[in-house]
Amino acid sequence: MSSTCVAIVTPNASLTIMLLPSLTLCFLFLCLIYYLLSRAFLTGSRSLPLPPGTMGWPYIGETLQLYSNNPNSFFALKQKRYGPIFKTHILGCPCVMVSSPEAARFVLVTRAHLFKPTFPASKERMLGPQAIFFQQGDYHARLRRLVLRALMPDAIRSSVAGIEAAALRALRSWDGRFVNTFHEMKTYAFNVALLSIFGNDEICYIEDLKQCYYTLEKGYNSMPVNLPGTLFYKAMKARKQLAQIVAKIVSSRRTQWKTEANGLLGSFMEATEALTDDQIADNIIGVIFAARDTTASVLTWIVKYLGDNPGILRAVTEEQEEIMRSKDGKSLTWADTKRMPLTSRVIQETMRVASVLSFTFREAVEDVEYEGYLIPKGWKVLPLFRNIHHSPDNFADPENFDPSRFEVAPKPNTFMPFGNGSHSCPGNELAKLEMLVLLHHLTTKYRWSMVGCQSGIQFGPFVLPLNGLPLRFSLKSPVEGHPA
Ligand code: HEM
Numbered sequence: 001m002s003s004t005c006v007a008i009v010t011p012n013a014s015l016t017i018m019l020l021p022s023l024t025l026c027f028l029f030l031c032l033i034y035y036l037l038s039r040a041f042l043t044g045s046r047s048l049p050l051p052p053g054t055m056g057w058p059y060i061g062e063t064l065q066l067y068s069n070n071p072n073s074f075f076a077l078k079q080k081r082y083g084p085i086f087k088t089h090i091l092g093c094p095c096v097m098v099s100s101p102e103a104a105r106f107v108l109v110t111r112a113h114l115f116k117p118t119f120p121a122s123k124e125r126m127l128g129p130q131a132i133f134f135q136q137g138d139y140h141a142r143l144r145r146l147v148l149r150a151l152m153p154d155a156i157r158s159s160v161a162g163i164e165a166a167a168l169r170a171l172r173s174w175d176g177r178f179v180n181t182f183h184e185m186k187t188y189a190f191n192v193a194l195l196s197i198f199g200n201d202e203i204c205y206i207e208d209l210k211q212c213y214y215t216l217e218k219g220y221n222s223m224p225v226n227l228p229g230t231l232f233y234k235a236m237k238a239r240k241q242l243a244q245i246v247a248k249i250v251s252s253r254r255t256q257w258k259t260e261a262n263g264l265l266g267s268f269m270e271a272t273e274a275l276t277d278d279q280i281a282d283n284i285i286g287v288i289f290a291a292r293d294t295t296a297s298v299l300t301w302i303v304k305y306l307g308d309n310p311g312i313l314r315a316v317t318e319e320q321e322e323i324m325r326s327k328d329g330k331s332l333t334w335a336d337t338k339r340m341p342l343t344s345r346v347i348q349e350t351m352r353v354a355s356v357l358s359f360t361f362r363e364a365v366e367d368v369e370y371e372g373y374l375i376p377k378g379w380k381v382l383p384l385f386r387n388i389h390h391s392p393d394n395f396a397d398p399e400n401f402d403p404s405r406f407e408v409a410p411k412p413n414t415f416m417p418f419g420n421g422s423h424s425c426p427g428n429e430l431a432k433l434e435m436l437v438l439l440h441h442l443t444t445k446y447r448w449s450m451v452g453c454q455s456g457i458q459f460g461p462f463v464l465p466l467n468g469l470p471l472r473f474s475l476k477s478p479v480e481g482h483p484a
Contacts (some may be wrong), residue, residue, distance in 0.1 A: 048372065048374035049373060051086050051096055052083065053082050055094065061088065061091075063092075070457070075386065094380070096364075098381065102413070103383070104383035104385070104388060105421075107362055108360075108423070108424075109420055112422055114365055115365065116363050117134055117135075117362060119134060126239055127286050127289055128286060129282065130279045131282040131283050143275075145273070146273060147267070150264040151427050153334075157334035159196060160331070160332055160337065163195065164332050166191045166434075167434075167438040169191075171445065176474050179472075181469035185300050186292055186293060189292045190213070193291040194206060194288070196263055196264060197288070199262045199263040199265075209245055211238075213288060217235075218234070219235020239285065242281070246277075250269065253269065254269075264284070290427060291430070294462070295435065297462040298354065299438065302350045302439065304469055305353070306443075307448065315342055319340060319343055323339055332440060342403065343440075343443075345404065346403045348403070348406045352415060359382045359383060359386065360385070363378065389414075394410065394414035395410070447473075449472050451472055
């Protein structure tokens with residue numbers, strides 16, 4: 001058997017040896033064609049260079065470098081090495097990252113139509129495909145009008161009393177306890193979001209809404225495997241239940257003819273521009289998602305920075321005590337929240353230093369040229385807010401927490417905690433309001449201390465003080481402050 005084989009193999013082998021040079025040439029020729037075609041595909045007829053940078057390993061790119069350490073160090077290092085625009089490859093996608101105010105404005109404002117918002121498909125499914133974040137054009141403009149109508153200053157000024165009640169409830173529940181600050185701030189921000197969506201109605205549905213939302217949240221960052229038992233599966237089920245609860249509320253409002261503008265839901269149901277039930281559910285779930293962890297992480301950082309800077313805490317407390325004395329026990333009003341300049345600067349400086357949303361995602365809808373570089377169609381584009389907020393060109397001594405820097409307005413397009421352009425945050429006034437109200441009562445009535453010495457930060461996905469900042473809060477004695 002083996003000798004037969006040798007007899008058959010030998011002529012074939014010699015044929016192969018004879019053909020080897022031509023086969024090699026063929027192979028090299030094909031490689032050259034492939035290289036030229038892929039370059040032509042990437043750079044188009046204009047043959048512009050791609051931005052500088054490295055793409056890492058096939059498929060995984062530089063994802064490990066990004067997440068094995070502090071992602072912000074990855075961005076800072078790349079910027080130092082390659083300048084304000086560079087390419088990389090993360091989470092299976094080729095990306096261009098931009099870290100100058102001008103480039104961020106180009107992507108988010110002046111050429112926003114060339115860059116569409118983009119999320120992984122699994123996240124889009126979970127939040128709701130008709131939610132505002134994923135839209136462009138007429139439908140997006142219509143949604144934005146409806147959201148802004150419910151969240152602009154004139155609409156929210158009457159919510160101060162409700163927000164104050166939520167703040168006082170939260171603070172009372174922390175008194176004498178050792179709490180995870182981020183966790184508690186999430187509950188507060190959730191309650192304020194529900195108030196701004198439903199007003200004071202629908203109390204009977206609130207607990208069910210919360211339970212479903214917590215399940216959805218647990219699965220949001222899990223592997224998108226939709227099989228019974230997985231976190232993702234449970235989250236998708238909870239998402240369906242959330243939509244059903246919202247549909248029940250909508251239907252009960254319709255039967256009671258309560259469709260006038262009242263909170264965000266009222267705005268969505270208002271007759272002339274009413275949305276469908278699915279559109280309403282997607283957008284209500286989306287707004288809760290946008291409102292809660294963002295505000296809660298900024299509040300957590302404020303408590304941390306105030307604790308680390310006793311002089312600033314004293315000055316904020318004095319500003320708030322002055323307002324409290326003038327109120328003589330009466331509730332806060334919208335006008336009172338406009339008399340808190342130092343506290344407002346503390347909020348601004350916290351949003352700059354912490355930059356809880358370090359960046360956002362867009363996708364180029366066609367080949368785009370920027371500063372002589374090509375941003376190819378389909379590539380992700382990430383404006384890096386944090387790099388802009390931490391650049392010494394934009395903010396002197398950027399690592400230093402110094403609220404007084406906001407006594408002078410920052411240079412245009414250098415301060416973007418709420419984004420920029422047509423997708424910028426429509427909830428920014430509400431976020432500032434709820435932070436001011438909570439800080440008023442926190443600084444005038446409570447003190448807090450850290451348990452053990454814990455410093456450090458965590459990512460997941462928001463930047464947070466380590467372990468969510470565990471603290472013990474207690475009511476000040478009557479001599480120190482004015483008890484609640
Ligand atoms: C301190 C708290 C908050 C921060 C730092 C924040 C930050 C942001 C940023 C940076 C964007 C733009 C994202 C992008 O361009 O891709 C955004 C969008 C958005 N935010 Fe906020 N946000 C906060 C609170 C809120 C609140 C309280 C609400 C609602 C009650 C809200 C609702 C939204 C919505 C609906 C969008 C999407 C707008 C659109 O796509 O047109 N946010 N937010």
